[in-house]
Amino acid sequence: MAKVLLVDDAAFMRMRCAKLLQEEGHEVIEAANGREAVDVYLAQKPDAVLMDITMPEMDGLEALREIRARDAGAKVAMLTAMGQQSIVIEAIKSGAKDFVVKPFERERVLAAVAKLVG
Amino acid sequence: MTLQFDATESDLQLFLEEAAEQLRTLSDGLLRMERDDSDPLLIQAVFRAAHTLKGSSATIGHTNMAALTHAMESVLDRIRQGSLPVTTPIVDTLLQCVDALNVLNEEVNTLVPSGLAVDDLIRGLHGAAAAPAPEVQEEAAPVAVVATGAVEVIVAIDTSSEWPAVRAYQALMELAALGTVVASWPSEDELQKGESGHWLRVHLQTDRPAAALHGAAGSVSEVVSVTVTHPDASQVRQGTPDPEQTPDPDRRRVDLGTAARGASPDDQLAIAGQKLSTAQRMVKVDIARLDELMNLVGELVIDRGRLLQVLRELSARSGNDGALEHLSEITQHLSRVSDDLQEQVMLSRLLPVESVFNRFPRMVRDLAKKSQKSIRFVMEGEQTGLDRSVIDEIGDPLLHLLRNAVDHGVEPADERRGAGKHPEATLLLSARHEENYIVIEVTDDGRGINHQKIRESAVRKGLLSAEAATRMTDEEAINLIFAPGFSTAEQVTDVSGRGVGMDIVRTNIEKIGGTVRVHTAAGEGTTFSIKLPLTLAIIRALLVRVGEAIFTVPLAAVQETMRVRTDSIHTVHRREVVLVRGQALPLVRLADVFSRSGRKVQCDTPDWCYIVVVRSGRTDLGLVVDALIGEQEVVIKSLGGVLGEVDGVAGATILGDGRVSMIVDVAKVVEKLAARAAA
The missing domain is CATH 2.40.50.180 (CheA-289, Domain 4)
Known part of the structure; x- marks a missing residue:
């Protein structure tokens, strides 16, 4: 089972997503914006990152680039909403491995994490 | 006498599914083009639908269908090139052709000849286009000459994927890391713009084994199959691409056939599986059985909740215990299974209202034309899911409401101009979720319902006394339109034409547990609001x-x-x-x-x-x-x-x-x- 960093500014989304990851036996650490995500990532070195895109302080794309710049092996999947297709293409160019569209299905999230750490 | 087509039964099934989609694209697209002929993507999509249908109908040997789509394609091509303007007569003719195509398509389904001749229609197309249509040339397709040492990789993406273009882009990037991309369909640019079906075809110069390519493209989420083919050497030498080789992601069936030819036995199996899953075998299920299934799942969900509760109580009492842990595992598994079961049952009952809404744009257009009114018809929320049993019952009431709106709600352009309104009326059909309800509304910006005329008409019909009519509030008076025996709306608006008894509309809606309400304002328009319960429990x-x-x-x-x-x-x-x-x-x-x-x-x-x-x-x-x-x-x-x-x-x-x-x-x-x- 993996240590997953969950980044989203909406506490409710974090609650739902953390719950389903924990049910699957994953350890979940959380961050509420991109800036926090970079700090937590460097301090705790999670196995995988699930990253929201639209966030205050530092957005998901910038955080992704920052994390990948400091750890080229970082495994990040984007949590995205409809209409952000072009941003996701940017994220993939910047090294994101996968994406999950909100509102997400449980299986999609779990499969994305399994793929990141597998 | 029955018809014979050059394809297996499952191939025909696939043909029918795709043809239905293309016919919808043609019909919707033509209606939209009539309003706005400046969108090149739309014209391109309509042209492509005709083109694809031509290709696949020719493949199964449906000569009538192929001839008609070929003629349509010629006209659409000229529109695409900008050498033919989109006029109402041309759209009319093309729509007639779509009607005929529907009939011809039904022949594939029933194998019974319809007796429909297409010659007149084809002549009509030439006539509508005024100038003789130039002989259509096969699209100058990118020539698929594969360089020596290159392989062709075909990646199929799950049809349920929200953004197949991004998945295809991911797969393309994965493949690009293992060699040099000679060409790809769609191209990298198109993918970045989000343009893609559920297929990616890549010609890749690489020295890596097929397994590595399988692994790379297969690592992308939602990729369902990866096929690696070494192109036929003779074709490379000749340098002339087989027309069937024309990379066109819409021509799925042909693509698969071509791909399968050079593929290893394993790959052929994968392709066959893909075909089967796309063809989707359907089973008809009685709604009563789905209802029963839903009830049983409901009971299961309650029991699951209670089981979890008991488990919590037990663990609070006896702490950690091997058997309890086991029970907890089983309960968790049971939870997951019942979750999935419940979702599947719910999904099997839900359909997007689109399946009912689909036929309305054409109907409204034709009705408006017949009554010489100019109407902009807008639909919203077509994706709203509705229980299957409700979908079946809602079509007729909506049809009646829309017809009434066109016939009686909307004024002729002159009258609208006189009232200081835009000469073109707007008719809106919308669906949305509201808590445990679905709300469907039909709104027009016409003249509104005159409550005084309704009172008079109701009295004349003997539905109530003149005195009672005067005592009523305006709202009560307007609701008289739903009264049995109020018959047509003619008397309300003094416009001749068919009116449909609103009491039947109301009865049909109430039969499925819904309500219908009307809001109207003189001179501003009328909204019929239908509220339907989600029977999802x-x-x-x-x-x-x-x-x-x-x-x-x-x-x-x-x-x-x-x-x-x-x-x-x-x-x-x-x-x-x-x-x-x-x-x-x-x-x-x-x-x-x-x-x-x-x-x-x-x-x-x-x-x-x-x-x-x-x-x-x-x-x-x-x-x-x-x-x-x-x-x-x-x-x-x-x-x-x-x-x-x-x-x-x-x-x-x-x-x-x-x-x-x-x-x-x-x-x-x-x-x-x-x-x-x-x-």
Whole structure:
């Protein structure tokens, strides 16, 4: 089972997503914006990152680039909403491995994490 | 006599599925082109539909269909090139051709010849295009000459993928890392713009083994198959691409055939599997059986909740215990299985209302043309899911309402101009979710319903006395249109034409547990609002505690939850609000809503409170509660005769410990707050 960093500014989304990851036996650490995500990532070195895109302080794309710049092996999947297709293409160019569209299905999230750490 | 086509039964099934899609694209696209001929992507899509249909009908040997689509393609090509303007006669002719194609397509389904001749239509197309149509040349397709040492990789993406283009882009990047991309369809540029079907075809110069390519492209989520082919050497030498080799992701069937030819036996198996899954074998199921299934799942969900509760109690009593742990595992597995089961049953009953809405644009266009009115028809929320049983029943009432709107609601252009309105009327058909209801509305901006004329007409028909008619409020008078025996709407608007008894419309809607209401304003228009219950009996919900009681808030309405200091709640104009991200969020104490007055909210810590932010329509509202308990699937039970209608309560549910919890009707609570604010 993996240590997953969950980044989203909406506490409710974090609650739902953390719950389903924990049910699957994953350890979940959380961050509420991109800036926090970079700090937590460097301090705790999670196995995988699930990253929201639209966030205050530092957005998901910038955080992704920052994390990948400091750890080229970082495994990040984007949590995205409809209409952000072009941003996701940017994220993939910047090294994101996968994406999950909100509102997400449980299986999609779990499969994305399994793929990141597998 | 039966028809013979050059394809297996499952191939024909696939042909029919795709043809249905292309016919829809043609029909919808032509209607949109008639309104706006400046969108090259739209014209391209319509052209492509005709082109693809031509290709596949020729492949199965349906000569009539191929000839007709070929002629349509010629006309569409000239429109695409800008050498032929989109005029109503041309659209009319093309639409007639689409009607004929539907008939011809049905031949494939039934194998019974329709006797339809296409010669006249083809002549009509040439005539409509005025100038003789130039001989259509095969599209100058990118020449697929494959360089020596290159392989062709075909990647199929799950049809349920939200963004196949991004997945295809990911796969392309993975492949590009293992060699040099000679060409790809769609191209990298097209993919970045989000243009893609569910297929990617790549010519890749690489020295890596096929297994490596399989692995790389297959590592992308939602990729369902990867086929690596070494192109036929003879073709490379000749340098002339086989027409069937023309890379065109729409020509799925042909693509597969070509791919299979050079593929290894394993790959061929994978391709066959792909074909089968796309062809999707259908089974007809009695709705009564689906109902029964839904009931059984409901019972299962309740039992699961109770099982979890017992488990919690047991573990609290006896601590860690091997057998208990085992039981916990089994229960978790059971939870997952019942989750999936429930979802599948629900999904099997849901259809997007699109399947009913689809036929209306064409109908409205034709009706408007016949009555010489200019009408802009707009549809919204076509993707809203509706229970299968409801879908079957809603088509006719909607058809009648739309027809009435065109015939009687909307004024002729002259009259509209005289009234200072835009000469083109707008007719809106919309569907949306509202709590446990689906609301479908038909709105026109026509002349509105004249309540005085309705009174007079009702009296004349002997439905009620003149005295009673005068005593009625205007609203009551307007509702007379739903009375049995009120017959047609002719008398209301003095416009001749067919009118459909509105009582039949109402009866049909009430039969499926819905309601219909009418709002009208003289000179401004009329809205018929149909409210249908979701017969889906299970929802996801957030359980909250208020005092001793546990309330259930449908998760669909929940935006977020938060914990705030009680001293951050302010009173503005005698209403409680809290600031959230700089915005004042109005608060409602759940305790007050259900008149459990006389007690203060008791949060777990006196200085803190929980707020559940809910939304109805465009209004956000914070529900103040004592504590959040958690998220759970609940089975809605009607309060029925036990309590009657309770304001703000949408129903009840049975919790794991057997207690009853009220389900909060968020829309009602928001409505009440708005009413209080207005007072």
